[in-house]
Amino acid sequence: xILLRYYMMRIEEHAEALIQLIHQHGIPQQAIMFAIPxxxxxxxxxxxxxxxxxxEVSTVVGQQAINMAAQAFKDMYxxxxxxxxxxxxxxxxxxxxxxxxxxxxxxxxxxxxxxxAFKAEVQKYEDAxxxxxxxxxxxxxxxxxxxxxxxxxxxxxxKAFYFNWSRRPRVETDTRDNWLERIExxxxxxxxxxxxxxxxxxxxxxxxxxxxxxxxxxxxxxxIKLRPECSVRDEEGKMLGHSAGLPFLLTEAEHRPxxxxxxxxxxxxxxxxxxKWQLLLPRIHLYEKLP
Numbered sequence: 001x002i003l004l005r006y007y008m009m010r011i012e013e014h015a016e017a018l019i020q021l022i023h024q025h026g027i028p029q030q031a032i033m034f035a036i037p038x039x040x041x042x043x044x045x046x047x048x049x050x051x052x053x054x055x056e057v058s059t060v061v062g063q064q065a066i067n068m069a070a071q072a073f074k075d076m077y078x079x080x081x082x083x084x085x086x087x088x089x090x091x092x093x094x095x096x097x098x099x100x101x102x103x104x105x106x107x108x109x110x111x112x113x114x115x116x117a118f119k120a121e122v123q124k125y126e127d128a129x130x131x132x133x134x135x136x137x138x139x140x141x142x143x144x145x146x147x148x149x150x151x152x153x154x155x156x157x158x159k160a161f162y163f164n165w166s167r168r169p170r171v172e173t174d175t176r177d178n179w180l181e182r183i184e185x186x187x188x189x190x191x192x193x194x195x196x197x198x199x200x201x202x203x204x205x206x207x208x209x210x211x212x213x214x215x216x217x218x219x220x221x222x223x224i225k226l227r228p229e230c231s232v233r234d235e236e237g238k239m240l241g242h243s244a245g246l247p248f249l250l251t252e253a254e255h256r257p258x259x260x261x262x263x264x265x266x267x268x269x270x271x272x273x274x275x276k277w278q279l280l281l282p283r284i285h286l287y288e289k290l291p
Contacts, residue, residue, distance in 0.1 A: 007118035008139065011147065012074070014111035018151070019070045021107060022249075025099040031065035033093030033247060034058070034163065034228070034262040044084040052226055055165075055265035060093075069095045069247040076147045077140075088146050092228040092244035092262055094161050101155040101251045108153050108249075119148045152242055153249040159233040163244060163262040166229040173219040176210055179286065183207050206281050213280060215288040221277065222285040228262055 035058040039047065060068055072091035078084075097104065122144055125131035136142060174182075183206050190199045210218065228244040242248075250257075277287040 003121050004118065004134065004138065007114050007121060008147075010114035011076075011111065011118060014107055014114055015073045017107045018073055018104070018111060021099065021104055022066060022070045022073075022095060022097070025097040025103070026066040026069070027096045027098055028061075028063045028066060030096040030256045031061060031063075031069070031094070032259055032261075033060040033065040033068045033091065033095075035060050035068070036090055036092075036228070038089055039084040039087040040082055041084050042082075044086055047087065051267060052265060053267050055226075057262050057264050059261055065093060066095060069093055072246055073151070077142055079141050085141075085143055087225070088143055088245075090228050090245050091247055092163050092230065093247040094250060094257075094259055095247050096250045096253055096256060099251060101153070104153060104249065104251065108151055112150055115148055115150065119144070146245075149245045151246055151249070153251065154232065155251050157235050157254055158250070158257040159235060159237070160258040160260070161248065162231040162233070162260045164229060164231070164260075165226060165262070165265045166241075167226045170222050171219055172222075173217050175217055176213060176215065179210055179218050180207055183210065202283075206283070209280055210286075213288050218280065218286055218288050219277075220285050221287050226265065 036055060069091065075089060075091070122131070122135055125134055135144065183203055186203055187200060190196055194202065229241055230244045230248065231239050231241045232248075233239045244262075276290040278290055280286045280288050
């Protein structure tokens with residue numbers, strides 16, 4: 001607990017120092033941020049069950065973008081009970097700075113090291129109840145994934161920053177018998193919207209569907225939560241992708257790189273290149289591969 005408080009104190013100290021540097025050296029004429037609407041608790045279950053339909057993105061520039069970026073680096077708590085704490089807020093954007101890299105490097109390094117140390121300390125708690133007590137009972141309304149986010153800084157000339165929406169599926173394949181065992185184990189935890197009778201009946205129905213499948217192996221094909229990413233192209237033309245949860249900082253650039261705006265997201269049918277798949281159990285995203 002003492003270490004958690006110490007690392008959080010270091011995070012807050014370095015974040016405040018970084019915010020001051022951004023206000024002092026941010027170049028309003030080159031700053032750009034992309035504002036994404038917050039998810040409310042009323043919306044979160046619909047998104048969990050049926051995914052996003054549309055996300056409208058607003059482009060913010062100038063001093064307003066700098067102010068927004070500065071705010072992003074200390075946004076780790078969700079105090080409003082009407083807002084979702086399961087869908088964390090993202091802050092994609094690029095803030096060029098007029099200072100040298102050496103000016104911000106110690107602050108960025110210290111901040112990222114404190115974030116990594118805090119995350120490592122939190123993950124030492126294997127028991128869920130103890131973890132909740134040690135972390136969330138002491139840091140009220142803290143969203144740990146927002147505290148963990150790495151800050152990315154770039155130095156020198158870059159050709160372009162291409163912002164886009166990204167989602168990669170997480171695939172787990174197992175035998176039919178093992179999936180039946182997993183479904184049986186789910187009886188131990190009854191969801192809030194079920195009683196024991198309805199939950200057991202739902203699981204028996206799932207087991208029947210798995211038994212009826214001709215496939216020897218079945219796969220969970222669960223998509224990773226939709227998130228903004230950025231492909232950064234350097235002067236040599238090499239491109240590297242990064243998660244864009246926080247604004248990128250750029251120093252010592254002789255010219256502003258090209259920045260592609262993050263567009264509105266509109267849902268499109270999921271495509272797969274690894275054959276045809278049929279959804280078997282929507283609850284756990286379990287699919288069988290068709291012959």
